Amino acid sequence: DIVLTQSPGTLSLSPGERATLSCKASQSVNSKFLAWYQQKAGQAPGLLIYGASSRAAGIPDRFSGSGSGTDFTLTISRLEAEDFAVYFCQQYGRSPSFGQGTKLEIK
Amino acid sequence: EVQLVESGGGLVQPGGSVRLACAASGFTVSSSYMTWVRQAPGKGLEWVSVIYSGGNTYYADSVQGRFTISRHDSKNTMYLHMNSLRAEDTAVYYCATMTDPSYYYALDVWGQGTTVTVSS
Numbered sequence: 001d002i003v004l005t006q007s008p009g010t011l012s013l014s015p016g017e018r019a020t021l022s023c024k025a026s027q028s029v030n031s032k033f034l035a036w037y038q039q040k041a042g043q044a045p046g047l048l049i050y051g052a053s054s055r056a057a058g059i060p061d062r063f064s065g066s067g068s069g070t071d072f073t074l075t076i077s078r079l080e081a082e083d084f085a086v087y088f089c090q091q092y093g094r095s096p097s098f099g100q101g102t103k104l105e106i107k
Numbered sequence: 108e109v110q111l112v113e114s115g116g117g118l119v120q121p122g123g124s125v126r127l128a129c130a131a132s133g134f135t136v137s138s139s140y141m142t143w144v145r146q147a148p149g150k151g152l153e154w155v156s157v158i159y160s161g162g163n164t165y166y167a168d169s170v171q172g173r174f175t176i177s178r179h180d181s182k183n184t185m186y187l188h189m190n191s192l193r194a195e196d197t198a199v200y201y202c203a204t205m206t207d208p209s210y211y212y213a214l215d216v217w218g219q220g221t222t223v224t225v226s227s
Contacts, residue, residue, distance in 0.1 A: 033211055047213055088152055094165070099151070
């Protein structure tokens with residue numbers, strides 16, 4: 001099974017700053033099958049990025065995804081107040097799995 | 108509007124059983140890729156099970172042999188039958204689906220979740 005390891009566990013930044021979140025896979029992942037989700041407290045997750053780099057419908061362009069193979073990155077170019085949340089990567093091959101999450105908190 | 112609504116959670120004794128339901132609206136469950144994802148208190152997301160439109164089903168190792176995913180086409184509802192429950196099955200259970208085939212199985216619609224607590 002593919003294990004996804006996200007770093008850092010917690011990221012403390014200020015609004016307006018740039019956030020870079022990492023997701024590393026234990027073996028190569030088809031980029032088509034790598035997604036990022038945002039989860040706010042008390043809510044279900046919401047899809048941000050699919051296919052490693054494509055934004056889901058309605059997602060602002062300050063969110064971008066990149067990477068291939070075993071290394072993937074979610075970048076938020078200029079943080080806004082509503083972006084502070086927990087972010088998960090997911091690979092959805094034959095046995096899907098999620099990373100453990102990165103908490104993005106206000107500094 | 109595409110919507111998923113879970114139900115059936117509650118307090119269950121260890122070793123007990125429960126059936127979760129995920130009622131869909133705005134799309135057809137039988138034509139869709141449907142999943143269950145769970146989240147233990149204060150923890151991350153864990154994929155649990157999937158049922159494809161063709162009927163194939165798959166499970167996480169942690170629930171294999173204890174949980175069964177199914178659907179009722181006329182009710183447009185998916186189910187998760189959970190048997191031999193353990194304390195570590197305590198979680199919020201979400202159903203989720205992909206509504207756009209170009210999303211390559213990414214989950215773009217989620218229910219609000221239903222909580223299962225396994226405790227004596």
